[in-house]
Amino acid sequence: MARNKHKPQRMCVACRQSQDKKSLVRLVRTPEGVVVDQTGKLAGRGAYLHADPDCWERGVKKYLEKALNTSLSETNRAELIAFQDSFSNKNKE
Numbered sequence: 001m002a003r004n005k006h007k008p009q010r011m012c013v014a015c016r017q018s019q020d021k022k023s024l025v026r027l028v029r030t031p032e033g034v035v036v037d038q039t040g041k042l043a044g045r046g047a048y049l050h051a052d053p054d055c056w057e058r059g060v061k062k063y064l065e066k067a068l069n070t071s072l073s074e075t076n077r078a079e080l081i082a083f084q085d086s087f088s089n090k091n092k093e
């Protein structure tokens, strides 16, 4: 029997794998649309995606809307997809 660990774990809505929440990016549904919660403090219904281009794109194109029970406008979707560029920039020192 597996025992629960105490580290906070969150599930990526694209690949459905749970992970330490630091490896995941939180997205929050707001009245203006879905935004990336870079501070982790935004209120609202949230979902998590891996900061990985594969999970991110699949998530934004398909799973995110289901997870947040909303529909993305084309602009909103394009903004979110464009956001993945910042992952690769962040990893470069």
Ligand SMILES: [Zn+2]
Pocket (backbone or CB within 6 Å): 012, 013, 014, 015, 016, 017, 049, 050, 055
């Ligand atoms: Zn994932």
